Amino acid sequence: MSYKQIKWMILFIPTITVAIWEYVRHQFLLPYISMDLGNWLTPVLVYIVSITLLTRLFQMLERIQKELENARSAKAALEAREELARELHDGIAQSLFLLSVKAEKLESGNDMKQQEQHVLSIRKTIHEVNRYVRQAITNLRLDRDVTADGNQNSPSLVKQVHAISKDIRTPIQIGWELEDHRQTDKEKIELLACIREALINMDKYALATEGSITAIGMSHSWKITISDNGKGFEGDPFVKKNKFGLRIMKERCHEMGWIMNMYRKDGRTIVEIQKGGLI
Numbered sequence: 001m002s003y004k005q006i007k008w009m010i011l012f013i014p015t016i017t018v019a020i021w022e023y024v025r026h027q028f029l030l031p032y033i034s035m036d037l038g039n040w041l042t043p044v045l046v047y048i049v050s051i052t053l054l055t056r057l058f059q060m061l062e063r064i065q066k067e068l069e070n071a072r073s074a075k076a077a078l079e080a081r082e083e084l085a086r087e088l089h090d091g092i093a094q095s096l097f098l099l100s101v102k103a104e105k106l107e108s109g110n111d112m113k114q115q116e117q118h119v120l121s122i123r124k125t126i127h128e129v130n131r132y133v134r135q136a137i138t139n140l141r142l143d144r145d146v147t148a149d150g151n152q153n154s155p156s157l158v159k160q161v162h163a164i165s166k167d168i169r170t171p172i173q174i175g176w177e178l179e180d181h182r183q184t185d186k187e188k189i190e191l192l193a194c195i196r197e198a199l200i201n202m203d204k205y206a207l208a209t210e211g212s213i214t215a216i217g218m219s220h221s222w223k224i225t226i227s228d229n230g231k232g233f234e235g236d237p238f239v240k241k242n243k244f245g246l247r248i249m250k251e252r253c254h255e256m257g258w259i260m261n262m263y264r265k266d267g268r269t270i271v272e273i274q275k276g277g278l279i
Contacts, residue, residue: 003064010057017049018042099125127245157188161213164196168203170211170228178215178222190256191224197249198226198271206230206269221276232269237262
């Protein structure tokens with residue numbers, strides 16, 4: 001019996017039962033059963049039918065719903081595995097193959113300048129592999145908020161940012177006014193990766209004693225500002241040899257269609273990531 005048939009039977013069985021009972025009572029049982037007794041017997045009969053027949057139908061309905069939930073869970077798990085396999089293939093496996101090719105070139109090369117370029121290229125590839133691994137882990141460990149009706153919502157950005165800020169030594173002040181309930185999972189993953197990279201640089205290289213994160217805007221237009229009182233930088237940080245993390249961060253923003261700026265102002269290093277028009 002299908003799910004739809006069970007629902008229709010649950011709706012119609014009490015009605016049909018009462019209709020048949022009333023017809024039989026008025027056509028055949030009036031000489032034997034008084035009106036008052038018949039009125040009392042009607043709810044008793046409906047109760048008996050509900051206990052015997054409807055209870056079984058409800059059990060069948062619950063079993064079908066449970067099977068549907070299990071099927072959805074299995075499908076979600078399969079999709080997650082396929083997504084992870086795609087990320088491992090497209091990101092990590094290809095990068096490791098490229099890394100092996102570059103290592104062979106490094107071994108066979110004699111030119112010191114060329115060898116230095118190969119080393120820098122290998123280091124960049126290692127950073128990219130690290131990026132792919134962190135993104136895959138983020139996709140798998142992404143927490144879900146559950147609403148009152150049992151539906152799963154996309155993870156709250158501000159909760160994830162607070163969790164990231166607790167992993168670094170620099171104290172971080174967070175002012176979050178971004179309406180992120182309409183952000184896609186892809187946008188949240190990319191944003192979290194950029195924020196994590198900025199905080200790691202702040203903690204590892206800037207020697208900052210305090211930092212801040214502010215976020216304003218809505219789903220279609222927003223700006224996130226990350227600042228610290230560290231030692232800062234000179235020149236263009238994106239062209240320096242060892243700043244692979246910053247370059248990957250900028251490439252990530254470019255791929256998402258966001259604008260990223262990094263500059264010094266009033267003794268502070270400021271990283272801005274912006275989507276949409278000016279705020």
